Amino acid sequence: MIVKIKNQKALWLILPVFVLVAFSSLIPLMTIVNYSIQDIFDVNNAYYVGTDWFREVLADPRLRDSLVRQFGFSASVLLIEIPLGIGVALMMPKSGRLASLCLVVLAVPLLIPWNVVGTIWQIYGRADIGLMGSALTSMGFDYNYASDPVDAWLTVLVMDVWHWTSLVALLCFSGLRAIPAAYYQAAQIDRASGWSVFRYIQLPKLKNVLVIAILLRFMDSFMIYAEPFVLTGGGPGNSTTFLSQTLTKMAIGQFDLGPAAAFSLIYFLIILAVSYVFFTTITQMDKER
Amino acid sequence: MKMKKGYTLGLSLYLVFLLLPVYWLVVMSFKTNEEILGQLTLWPQTFSFDNYVTIFTDPSWYMGYINSMTYVAINVVITLITALPAAYAFSRYNFLGDKHLFFWLLTNKMSPPAIALLPFFQLYSSVGLFDTHIAVALAHCLFSIPLAVWILEGFMSGVPREIDETAYIDGYSFPRFFITIFMPMIRSGIGVTAFFTFMFSWVELLMARTLTSVDAKPIGAIMTRTVGAAGVDWGLLAAAGVLTIIPGCLVVWFVRNHIARGFALGRL
Numbered sequence: 001m002i003v004k005i006k007n008q009k010a011l012w013l014i015l016p017v018f019v020l021v022a023f024s025s026l027i028p029l030m031t032i033v034n035y036s037i038q039d040i041f042d043v044n045n046a047y048y049v050g051t052d053w054f055r056e057v058l059a060d061p062r063l064r065d066s067l068v069r070q071f072g073f074s075a076s077v078l079l080i081e082i083p084l085g086i087g088v089a090l091m092m093p094k095s096g097r098l099a100s101l102c103l104v105v106l107a108v109p110l111l112i113p114w115n116v117v118g119t120i121w122q123i124y125g126r127a128d129i130g131l132m133g134s135a136l137t138s139m140g141f142d143y144n145y146a147s148d149p150v151d152a153w154l155t156v157l158v159m160d161v162w163h164w165t166s167l168v169a170l171l172c173f174s175g176l177r178a179i180p181a182a183y184y185q186a187a188q189i190d191r192a193s194g195w196s197v198f199r200y201i202q203l204p205k206l207k208n209v210l211v212i213a214i215l216l217r218f219m220d221s222f223m224i225y226a227e228p229f230v231l232t233g234g235g236p237g238n239s240t241t242f243l244s245q246t247l248t249k250m251a252i253g254q255f256d257l258g259p260a261a262a263f264s265l266i267y268f269l270i271i272l273a274v275s276y277v278f279f280t281t282i283t284q285m286d287k288e289r
Numbered sequence: 290m291k292m293k294k295g296y297t298l299g300l301s302l303y304l305v306f307l308l309l310p311v312y313w314l315v316v317m318s319f320k321t322n323e324e325i326l327g328q329l330t331l332w333p334q335t336f337s338f339d340n341y342v343t344i345f346t347d348p349s350w351y352m353g354y355i356n357s358m359t360y361v362a363i364n365v366v367i368t369l370i371t372a373l374p375a376a377y378a379f380s381r382y383n384f385l386g387d388k389h390l391f392f393w394l395l396t397n398k399m400s401p402p403a404i405a406l407l408p409f410f411q412l413y414s415s416v417g418l419f420d421t422h423i424a425v426a427l428a429h430c431l432f433s434i435p436l437a438v439w440i441l442e443g444f445m446s447g448v449p450r451e452i453d454e455t456a457y458i459d460g461y462s463f464p465r466f467f468i469t470i471f472m473p474m475i476r477s478g479i480g481v482t483a484f485f486t487f488m489f490s491w492v493e494l495l496m497a498r499t500l501t502s503v504d505a506k507p508i509g510a511i512m513t514r515t516v517g518a519a520g521v522d523w524g525l526l527a528a529a530g531v532l533t534i535i536p537g538c539l540v541v542w543f544v545r546n547h548i549a550r551g552f553a554l555g556r557l
Contacts, residue, residue, distance in 0.1 A: 002380065002450050010382035013374040014390060017434055020371060024431040025397050028408035035408075088303050091296040103545045105304050108311065110552070111537030113492040115509045116530045123317060123527060124310040131313045134329050162307065167552050174549040174557055212553050223401030226494050230513060244403035248495075251407045264404040271404075275396045282556055283388075 029268075035261035053262035063263060065238065066246040073242060074221040077160050081217055082210065084161065085168025090198070092173055103173070106166040118230025121159045125231075145232060149239035152232045156240050159227055164220065168213045175209035176202060208285050215278040219271070243267060311534070318528035325523050340528035353508035354532065356422065360497070360505065361490045363426035368433045368486045369479065375434075376441035377467070381450060391442075394435035398554070402431075402495045410499055424500045425507070429490045436489060436554060437482045443555030444478025477547070484544045485551040488537060508533060 036053055040046040057063055088106075093099045109117070125145050127133040136143040145155040179202065187197045225244040228234065234241035234249075241249075247267065251260035317325060318340055319333045344350040378384070379391055402409075409428060410419070418424035452474070456466040472479065494509040501507065512529050541548070550557050 002446055004381060004383045006384070007382040008384050010378035010384045010387075013378035016371040017375040017394075017438060018390070020367070020427070020430050021394065021397055021434050024409070024412075024428055025400075025405075027412055028405035031408035031411070032405060088300065091300040091303075100542075100545055102300070102304070103548060104541055105307060107541050107545070107548050108534075108538065109307060110548075111488060111492070111534070111541060112311075113494065113509055113533050115494045115513060116533050119512065119526060119530050120310045120314050123523065124313050129317075129325050129329070129523060131309065131329070131331075162310065166307070170549040171553055171557070209553075209557065212556060216553065219399050223403070225401070225403060226509075244401050244495075247401075247403045248406060251403075252499075257407070260407070268400060268404050271400055272396055275392070275399045278399070279392045279395055285556070 032261045032264050032268075035257045036265055039258055049258070053258040054266070057259050057262045057266065060259070062238075063246060066241055066243055069239075069241070070222065070243045073157070073160075073224075074218055076157055077164070077221045078214060078217055080157070080161050081165045081168050082214060085165050085213065086172050086206070086210075088165065088169040089172035089176055090202070092169075094177070103170065106169055108166075109163050110166055112163075114226035115230050117159065117163050118227045121155065121162075121227075121231050125155050147236055149236050152236055152240050156228045156231060159231065160221065160224070163227065164217060168217065171209045171213045172206055175206045179205050211281050211285075212278075215274065215281070219274060219278075222271070222274075314527050314530050314534075318524060318531045320524055322522065322524050337524075340524045341532075343525060344528055344532065350511065350529070353506060353511035356501070356505050357491065357497075357507040357509070360422040360425040360429070360507070361487055363422055364429045364433055364490045365483055365486045367426060367430060368437045369483060372434055372437035372441055372482070373472070373479075374467075376438045376445055377471070379438065379442045380445035381453070391438075394438055395554075398432045398435035398439075402493070406495070406499050409496065413500055419500065420502045420504050422505045425497045425505060426490075428496045428500055429493060431496075432493075433486045433490055437486050440482045440485060440551060440555035441475070441478055443550065444475045444481075448474055481544050481547040481551050484540060487540075491533075491536065 037048060037050060038046045039049045039052075092102050112120070122130075124130045125133045127137045127144060133143060133145075142148075143151055145152045183201050183205075184197070187201060192200075223244055224242055225248070228240045228242060229245060232240045234245050247260060247263055250256050250263065316331070316333060319336055319338070320330070321335060321337050321339065324330060324334060379387065413419050413424045413428070418427070448471070452470070453466065456470055461470070494507065497507040498510040498513075501510065508529065512526060512533075544551065
């Protein structure tokens with residue numbers, strides 16, 4: 001950790017970054033705040049409505065449903081991806097060419113544009129032309145992600161696991177690599193079982209990495225948009241419509257500016273809270289290091 | 290170190306799970322539509338490059354790639370130029386509100402683009418930038434700059450500050466020190482940052498689609514809009530998808546040891 005010196009002139013170095021990000025962040029945010037407390041018909045006819053939109057939004061069953069669905073989705077994603085990611089990282093070879101190869105293969109899903117991820121699973125999952133779809137159908141499952149809500153939900157979930165478990169695995173792998181060999185030698189001398197090596201050596205060392213992984217996965221799954229949009233279009237019905245899509249529908253599809261803005265602010269506050277947890281955890285870790 | 294058999298098996302199964310959908314996409318891109326819709330074949334019976342030929346000869350297709358490449362390139366340049374000094378400031382100095390600014394940057398990386406989509410559209414229309422590459426590049430700065438600052442700050446904190454001080458004693462000015470001594474020292478960090486800026490801008494679609502209509506339309510939007518016009522041309526769709534995966538796969542080998550760090554915003 002570098003000892004930093006006090007120097008107010010350093011603000012000048014930040015200025016370009018601040019201006020660029022503020023342009024795309026503060027102005028739209030203020031616009032949203034503006035929309036969320038007014039009823040706007042045109043430029044000259046805007047009426048202050050106070051917290052009406054917020055009350056309307058919080059009482060809207062459509063939004064509550066998509067919020068519940070979103071939390072359910074994020075929770076299932078975390079419950080599957082974190083253990084699976086740890087498992088994959090543990091199974092990987094520790095070093096050498098094979099390890100590099102594994103790293104690159106793992107990274108492939110992460111480098112695919114999000115809408116193409118949706119396209120891939122669309123092609124893969126359809127019963128008529130897809131490998132997975134036709135395999136499941138020929139095994140006797142009544143599988144159709146376009147008409148059955150449960151199938152659709154499961155497909156989106158498997159797609160997300162496919163897409164993002166690699167991230168958890170990569171983070172855990174670099175966490176495991178940081179454990180000194182002496183720890184394992186000591187465990188061998190003590191005749192520790194494989195489980196206790198994992199429980200008392202690897203897991204504690206993975207703690208920091210896992211916190212980052214959980215937070216990142218929560219954030220990313222919380223803003224998922226393009227993949228389910230392409231795969232299922234949010235359907236059948238609303239079964240795979242998550243927060244971002246509900247919001248986009250409201251703002252751009254139906255042009256309900258007031259409620260959409262109020263909803264945006266609530267969404268933003270949730271994100272802000274999680275970001276804060278992320279930030280304090282990270283700075284705490286930097287200090288310990 | 291001996292590898293356990295169960296581990297190898299489990300890992301192989303997982304890697305197959307990862308690669309099968311991609312394999313299916315690639316195979317399908319070489320098939321003709323008759324074969325795709327006709328019967329299920331694991332390998333194209335008539336190997337056809339028609340889908341790729343269509344994409345490379347039809348401007349409405351290949352312009353999508355050029356548009357995406359253009360705004361991604363502009364975005365990477367802007368991001369690196371502005372993020373380098375900022376990351377240096379964050380890694381070396383204490384100043385008024387430094388932690389708050391750093392946190393504020395993070396919140397922009399974490400916010401879903403859907404939140405501010407409409408204001409975005411209005412803002413860029415009102416300054417006359419709608420449907421230009423520069424608009425998408427600037428909009429993507431919203432998440433790429435925070436990402437770059439975070440990653441670079443992580444790399445820069447690994448360089449001892451004695452180096453800076455020695456250079457100043459030797460009479461280097463700040464810009465000269467920064468360009469001739471400091472930047473070469475963190476070149477792998479800059480490479481990794483460039484890769485991740487590129488990557489995150491390349492995979493994003495929602496903002497890019499909202500801010501463009503014709504002249505700067507990204508390939509992702511062209512893919513989703515062409516589908517459904519007159520039935521779905523699956524082979525063509527698959528080929529277009531394959532072409533969007535290639536850029537990432539070409540360069541990932543160089544950053545393989547830093548992938549985790551990049552996705553974790555420079556921490557670890």
